[in-house]
Amino acid sequence: MTVPLGAFIAVSAVLFFLGAGGVLVRRNAVVILMCVELMLNASNLALVAFSRRAGQLGAGNPLDQRGSVFVVFVLVIAAAEVAVGLAIILAAYRNRPTVNVDELHEMKG
Amino acid sequence: MIHNVWLIPAFPLAAFLINALFGRRWLKRWTGPLASLSIAASALVAIGVFLEVRSGAERTIVPLYTFISVGAFHANVAALVDPLSSAMLLVVTVISFLIHVYAIGYMAHDHGFWRFFSWFPLFVFAMLILVLGDNYLVMFVGWEGVGLCSYLLIGFWFERPEPAGAAKKAFVMNRIGDWGFMIGMITTFLVFGSMNFVDVFERVAKDPPAQGVLSLICLAFFLGATGKSAQLPLYSWLPDAMEGPTPVSALIHAATMVTAGVYLVARSTPLFAAAGPVLAGVGGVGALTAIFAATIALVQVDIKRVMAYSTVSQLGYMFLALGAGAPIAAMFHLITHAFFKALLFLGSGSVIHGIGGVQDMRRMGGLRSKMPLTYWTMVIAGGALAALPPLAGFWSKDEILGSAFKNGYPILWVVGVFTGGLTAFYVTRAIWLTFHGQPRDRQLFEHAHESPRVMTWPLLALAVGSALVGFIGFPPDNGFLHSFLRPALEAGAAQQAIPPEASNWLEFLAFAAISTAVGVGGILLGLSMYSRGRPDPAAVSRAAGPYYDVLVNKYYVDEIYDRRFVGVAKAFAGAAWAFDIHIIDGLVNRLGWAIKLAGGGLRRAQTGIVGNYALSVVAGLLLIMVVYGGYATGWLRR
Amino acid sequence: MFDILEPLLFALFALGIIGAGVCVVVLRRITAQALLMALTFACMAGMFLLLGAETIALFQVLIYVGAITILILFGVMFTRQDDRGYGLFFQRQSPWAAALTLVIALPVAFLAFSFKDPSTPSPKGGDLTPLAGSLFTDYAFPFEIASVLLLAALVGAIVLVKRDEQ
Numbered sequence: 001m002t003v004p005l006g007a008f009i010a011v012s013a014v015l016f017f018l019g020a021g022g023v024l025v026r027r028n029a030v031v032i033l034m035c036v037e038l039m040l041n042a043s044n045l046a047l048v049a050f051s052r053r054a055g056q057l058g059a060g061n062p063l064d065q066r067g068s069v070f071v072v073f074v075l076v077i078a079a080a081e082v083a084v085g086l087a088i089i090l091a092a093y094r095n096r097p098t099v100n101v102d103e104l105h106e107m108k109g
Numbered sequence: 110m111i112h113n114v115w116l117i118p119a120f121p122l123a124a125f126l127i128n129a130l131f132g133r134r135w136l137k138r139w140t141g142p143l144a145s146l147s148i149a150a151s152a153l154v155a156i157g158v159f160l161e162v163r164s165g166a167e168r169t170i171v172p173l174y175t176f177i178s179v180g181a182f183h184a185n186v187a188a189l190v191d192p193l194s195s196a197m198l199l200v201v202t203v204i205s206f207l208i209h210v211y212a213i214g215y216m217a218h219d220h221g222f223w224r225f226f227s228w229f230p231l232f233v234f235a236m237l238i239l240v241l242g243d244n245y246l247v248m249f250v251g252w253e254g255v256g257l258c259s260y261l262l263i264g265f266w267f268e269r270p271e272p273a274g275a276a277k278k279a280f281v282m283n284r285i286g287d288w289g290f291m292i293g294m295i296t297t298f299l300v301f302g303s304m305n306f307v308d309v310f311e312r313v314a315k316d317p318p319a320q321g322v323l324s325l326i327c328l329a330f331f332l333g334a335t336g337k338s339a340q341l342p343l344y345s346w347l348p349d350a351m352e353g354p355t356p357v358s359a360l361i362h363a364a365t366m367v368t369a370g371v372y373l374v375a376r377s378t379p380l381f382a383a384a385g386p387v388l389a390g391v392g393g394v395g396a397l398t399a400i401f402a403a404t405i406a407l408v409q410v411d412i413k414r415v416m417a418y419s420t421v422s423q424l425g426y427m428f429l430a431l432g433a434g435a436p437i438a439a440m441f442h443l444i445t446h447a448f449f450k451a452l453l454f455l456g457s458g459s460v461i462h463g464i465g466g467v468q469d470m471r472r473m474g475g476l477r478s479k480m481p482l483t484y485w486t487m488v489i490a491g492g493a494l495a496a497l498p499p500l501a502g503f504w505s506k507d508e509i510l511g512s513a514f515k516n517g518y519p520i521l522w523v524v525g526v527f528t529g530g531l532t533a534f535y536v537t538r539a540i541w542l543t544f545h546g547q548p549r550d551r552q553l554f555e556h557a558h559e560s561p562r563v564m565t566w567p568l569l570a571l572a573v574g575s576a577l578v579g580f581i582g583f584p585p586d587n588g589f590l591h592s593f594l595r596p597a598l599e600a601g602a603a604q605q606a607i608p609p610e611a612s613n614w615l616e617f618l619a620f621a622a623i624s625t626a627v628g629v630g631g632i633l634l635g636l637s638m639y640s641r642g643r644p645d646p647a648a649v650s651r652a653a654g655p656y657y658d659v660l661v662n663k664y665y666v667d668e669i670y671d672r673r674f675v676g677v678a679k680a681f682a683g684a685a686w687a688f689d690i691h692i693i694d695g696l697v698n699r700l701g702w703a704i705k706l707a708g709g710g711l712r713r714a715q716t717g718i719v720g721n722y723a724l725s726v727v728a729g730l731l732l733i734m735v736v737y738g739g740y741a742t743g744w745l746r747r
Numbered sequence: 748m749f750d751i752l753e754p755l756l757f758a759l760f761a762l763g764i765i766g767a768g769v770c771v772v773v774l775r776r777i778t779a780q781a782l783l784m785a786l787t788f789a790c791m792a793g794m795f796l797l798l799g800a801e802t803i804a805l806f807q808v809l810i811y812v813g814a815i816t817i818l819i820l821f822g823v824m825f826t827r828q829d830d831r832g833y834g835l836f837f838q839r840q841s842p843w844a845a846a847l848t849l850v851i852a853l854p855v856a857f858l859a860f861s862f863k864d865p866s867t868p869s870p871k872g873g874d875l876t877p878l879a880g881s882l883f884t885d886y887a888f889p890f891e892i893a894s895v896l897l898l899a900a901l902v903g904a905i906v907l908v909k910r911d912e913q
Binding site for chain 3: 002003004005006007008009010011012013014015017018019020021022024025026028029030031033034035037038041044045048049051052053065066068069071072073075076077078079080081082083084086087088089090091093094097099
C-alpha cells in the first residue's frame, strides 16, 4: 500500500495553518520568523508532492520537474529572507532593546 | 498702394511693440519720435491709398489672413478699401501724427514718457483696425481695442485716484455700449448669415428681413455708438476722461475714438436706411444730446471740461445728420471737427502747460500777450467751432442743418440752429476768460510762457486745416467730398448715375444767413457779457438761480447714475460676495472638514503593530477564498 | 515487509512534523522552539525522500537544518528575551487571530483531507538529472536572477546591521 497524495497535502495544510497561527499569535519577533519558515516548508512539501504526481500522470517527461524547480527557488528566497529578517530584528533591537512586536509601533497613525 | 493697405496699421503696432519692450531702459526719449515717425509712415501710405481710390479704384477687399471659416460663414481679417474708409484713414493718420509730435513736447517732463508713447500708437493701431475691417467682427476688435487704450491713457496718471476712477468709468460705460454692439453683431449673423459688410448690404437690398428685426439690429448698433461716441445716455464718461493728459483728450476724445460711433452708423447706412423709424430716433438722440451738452458747457470753469461738453454736443450734430438721412454731411462734420476740436484741445493744453498745470479759467486772463501763437490758433479754432464763414466748421455745420430741413425735419433744424448759438456763446466765453481781460492770478500770469516749437507747429498745422478743410465740401452739396463719398454712402446713387444737382445758391444763402446770424449773435452776447459786463455774468447766474445750479451740477446726471445704477450693481455685488463666502466657500470648507473627519477616523487603522497588519492580510485571504469559492460553487453569480 | 514500511515512515515523519510544529508555536522556551524547528526540517527532508525527490531532500537538510537553524539561533543569542522566562508569550490580538485562522483552516483542511486523487507518488528517486536539466536550461534566467537576489540580500543584511562609525 502506498501513501496517497492526499495525505501529503493534508500534512502540508496542517503545517501551513500552524505556522500562520504562530505568526499571528506569538509576540517574539524571532519566533514569528520561525513560524514563517514552517509555512514555507509546508508549501515546499505541497509543491514537490504535486510535481511528482504530475510526473506520474503527465504527458511527456515522466519526471516533470517544474514543481521541484520552483521549490529550489523557494529555498533560495527563504534563505535570503531569514538573513534579512534577522538583520532587521537586530537593527531594531539595537534601537530599542525589545523584540516584542507589540511594542514596536513607531509607525502608528 | 491699396494692396499694401495693411502697412498702415502695421507701423503703429511696430512702434508700440518696440517702445513697450525697449522704451523703458534703452529708447527713453526716443520713443516719442519713433512713434511719431511710425504714424507719419502710416499717413504716407494712407495718402497713397486715398489717391488711388480717388482716381477711380473700385471698392477693394484686401485680405490678410483667414480668421474664421466654418461652413458657409466666413469672417476673415480683411480690409475694405473704399472712399469712406480711405477718407477716414487719412483723417486718423494725419491728425494722429500732429498730436504725436505735440505730445513729445507736452509729456517731456513726465517720468512715464516711454509708457505714454507705447500706448499712444497702440491706440492708433486699434483705431485703424476699426476703420479698415471689412466685417463687423474685425471692426469690433478695433472697437474694443480703442476702448482699452482709452482706459489705459485716461488712467495714465493712475497713482492719483481721480484718473483711475475716470478710466474705470469710461471703460464700464463703453462696455454697456459694447454689449449693444455685440447684440447687433450676433443678430446680424443670425439674420444674414454673415458679418461682412458687402454680403450684408447686398442681402438687405435684395431681400430685406422684417423691419422689426432690422430695427433691433440698428438699435443695438446705435447703443454701441452711444457708448463710444458719448451720446445720451452714455455720455458722462467723456467729461471725466479729461483727467487724462491733454494729447489724449485731443486725439481720443475729440478726433478719433469718439467718432467711431459715427463711422459705425455711417458704414451701416444701408441697414439704417431700411430700418425706418430707428433712423429718426438716431437723429432725435443726436439733437437732444447736442443741446443738452451745450447748455452744460455754458457754465463750466475748467477749460478742458468746456471742450469735452463741446465735443459731446458736436457729436450730437453728427448723429443728427445721420438721422436726417445725410451721412455725407455727418462725415464732413466729422472731418472738420477733428481739425478744429483737436486744435482747441491742443491749444488748451498749451495754455495749461504754459501756466504750470492750472486748468481753472477763473485763474486765467490776459494770456493773449504772453502766448500769442496759442491765442491766434485758438481763435481760428473757436471760429470754426462757432461756424463762422469761411472757416471749416461753417461749411460742414451748415450742410447738416440744411439737410435736416430739406429732408423734412424742421424741429431738428431749429434745435441745431439754437445750439449753434449756444456753441458760439460758450466758445467766446472760454476764449475771453482765458486770453482777455485782467489777469486774475498775478502769480500765474508772471510765470506764463509760450509753448516750445514742437508744440506750436502742430497748432499751426491744425489751424491751417481748420481754416481750409471746409473747402473740400465746396460748392455745397457738390464739392469734392460729396462726389468722393457718394458711391460709398448713398448706395443707390451710384447705380442711378444721376448727375449731381447744381448747388441751389439761393437756398444755401438763406440757411447760411440764418445760422450765421445766430452764431454771430452768440459771439456778440458773449463779448458783451464778458468784456463789458452787460449784463454782468455773475448777476445772470444769480438771477437764474436754481436753473444755474442745475447746469453747474451737470443736471445731476452723475449723481442719478450713481444712486440708481451703481448702487444697484453694488448691492448685487454684495449679495454675490456673500453667496461666494458663505455658500461656495462654505461648501468647500465643509468638504474639507468632512474629509479631515473621515481621515481621522480611518487613521486608527494604522496601529503600527505589525501583527495587526498580518492579521488584515489573513482576513483578506479569507475574503478572497469566500469570493472564489462562491463563484466556483455557483453561490455567487457573476 | 517493505509494503508497510512506506506508510509507517510516512506516519512517523508526519507525526514529527506536526508535533514539532505545534511545539514551535505553543512552547515558551525559545531555545527549545529553535531546536524543534530543526526537527521539523529534518522530518520534512524525510518526506521529500518518500516522495523520491532526493535532491530536494539534500537541499532541505543543507539549507534549512544547516544554515537557517543556525541563523535563528544566532538571532536568539543576540536578542535578550523577557526576564519572565524564556520566550515571550502571545500578542494582544491573539483571540481574534486564533479565531480567524481556525475559520480559514477548517474548510481548507476539509478540502485537503477529502482530496480524492488516485495517484500515489512513489519514492523512486532519480530526480537529480532532470532537475538539473530543467534548472540550467529552461529556467536558467530565473536561476541567475536568484543569484542576484542572494547578493542583494547579503548586501542588505550587512548594511542593516552595520554600526555607525564612531
